[in-house]
Amino acid sequence: MLKLVLxxxxxxxxxxxxxxxxxxxxxxxxxxxxxxxGQGEWAIYGLIALAAGLVLLWLARRSSRRPPPRR
Known part of the structure; x- marks a missing residue:
């Protein structure tokens, strides 16, 4: 579920x-x-949002590679 949300x-x-x-x-x-x-600050905000999105996608992919926890 967390993977889907990310x-x-x-x-x-x-x-x-x-x-x-x-x-x-x-x-x-x-x-x-x-x-x-044409507003430069929005280009910067966009790059920040884009980078945050890529980090979330990386975290989602990484979470699927972990082995299931032992019980």
Whole structure:
């Protein structure tokens, strides 16, 4: 269950972080009314979110490699 939650949040952060990075750097002008377009700080926030998402995905993958606990 924890693995699934980490994967869902990880994928969401990677997608949102990528969008924020592209919008903030001015490479993506969608949607036109977005306040993030061309704003450098949003590119930085996007990179942080993207990195956090990759860490969550790495943790989810790592948790599946652990042997089950002994009882």
């Amino acid at each position: 994967q869902i949040f990880g994928i969401a952060l990677v997608l949102v972080g990528g969008l924020w990075t592209l919008q903030g750097s001015g490479l993506l002008s969608w949607p036109q009314e977005s306040f993030m377009l």
